[in-house]
Amino acid sequence: MxxxxxxxxxxxxxxxxxxxxxxxxxxxxxxxxxxxxxxxxxxxxxxxxxxxxxxxxxxxxxxxxxxxxxxxxxxxxxxxxxxxxxxxxxxxxxxxxxxxxxxxxxxxxxxxxxxxxxxxxxxxxxxxxxxxxxxxxxxxxxxxxKAGTTGEVPPVAAISLVFLNEERRAVIKREIAPHYRLVDIPRCAAEQYPRLALGENDVSIFERTLAWDHAAGSLWLNEAGGKVARPDGSPYRVNEWERRGLIGAASPELWQAMADLYPPEST
Missing domain, CATH: 3.30.540.10 (Fructose-1,6-Bisphosphatase, subunit A, domain 1)
Structure with a gap:
């Protein structure tokens, strides 16, 4: 240390x-x-x-x-x-x-x-x-x-729906939920990011991307070999904290699978 x-x-x-x-x-x-x-x-x-x-x-x-x-x-x-x-x-x-x-x-x-x-x-x-x-x-x-996956099929997803409007929440449930085993979110980024590396969850979607919530965890998970990025693949930047949408996953492959399903905001 x-x-x-x-x-x-x-x-x-x-x-x-x-x-x-x-x-x-x-x-x-x-x-x-x-x-x-x-x-x-x-x-x-x-x-x-x-x-x-x-x-x-x-x-x-x-x-x-x-x-x-x-x-x-x-x-x-x-x-x-x-x-x-x-x-x-x-x-x-x-x-x-x-x-x-x-x-x-x-x-x-x-x-x-x-x-x-x-x-x-x-x-x-x-x-x-x-x-x-x-x-x-x-x-x-x-x-x-080193980040590890749960190994489950389907993968385990913790998806934050708290800050979505009703229409967007329905879209996420329709387009993404059927492909995963959904689990409750901990309402705590200090817990959610470790879960994505320690074999408890495979992937998460975050709607709000406030710098104080995601700066530390996004770097930590990326450095562990997982992947955190915007749904379009662009990296998370702390000075874009008002931008919405972020995917975190235990591996780049799990990240890509979620990104392929992720519906654009105009849906």
Whole structure:
């Protein structure tokens, strides 16, 4: 494990222990707020983001920081995604956390020019730590890993339908669902990306592609030998986070099979 990985792990673990886990299953109604339809924020999100941003600023004062809650408060912060920046999701899976349920975790990425250079995923319950650096492979707890499929026929798909309108949801169910065994999504990218490498799921479709949700996981899965890309095959870029549609798969072959089925938005 590199020095940087150790520093990021220490920071993530501290945020989990000091800002997140003390609120797990102890939140009051006043500590949970609605940000949008089917999207909440808690005191733990804000406390963790403050702690993480302070730590990253000390680690490298010259790099901008784009945190999920900072962008929510000031959308202009997202413009920093086109330059060198840290990207922080202080509590991924907040809806689960607010219900007192797992999974949830922390996501941090380092990007430059819209391209993710490094990514880290931390599971607050288990302490699982995933790390990846562009061109250097993917790791869990310092051990290099290779993405594996479930081996099932039909393949296992976790498809997010949450943010689709009714017409688009019906199209996805009609055109894609019959070709897969569908399983529930975890509502947590910090869990979904590892599932795609660890033989639990074969393929996923994501409608929303927010930078803080997908920067770390997309790099990690690609470095593990899976594939994450837009349905048209173009790479995921963090400064195109408002663009919709992303496919992640345990192998390039599984990715291609899903991309061949994926219906265009005009359908």
């Amino acid at each position: 590199s020095v940087l990985d150790r520093e990021i792990l220490s920071l993530m673990r501290r945020a989990s222990e000091e800002a997140i886990m003390p609120h797990y299953r102890t939140l009051s109604a006043s500590q949970i707020e609605n940000k949008a339809a089917d999207d909440v924020v808690t005191v733990a999100d804000r406390a963790a983001e403050d702690l993480l941003c302070e730590g990253l600023a000390r680690l490298n004062p010259g790099i901008a920081i784009v945190g999920e809650e900072n962008v929510h408060a000031n959308p202009q912060v997202a413009e920093l995604l086109s330059g060198a920046c840290w990207i922080v999701d202080p509590l991924d899976g907040t809806n689960n956390f607010a219900k007192g349920e797992a999974p949830f975790g922390i996501l941090i990425a380092l990007a430059d020019g819209g391209v993710v250079q490094s990514g880290w995923i931390y599971d607050c319950i288990t302490g699982r730590f995933c790390a990846a650096h562009f061109g250097e492979g993917a790791y869990i707890g310092g051990e290099r890993i």
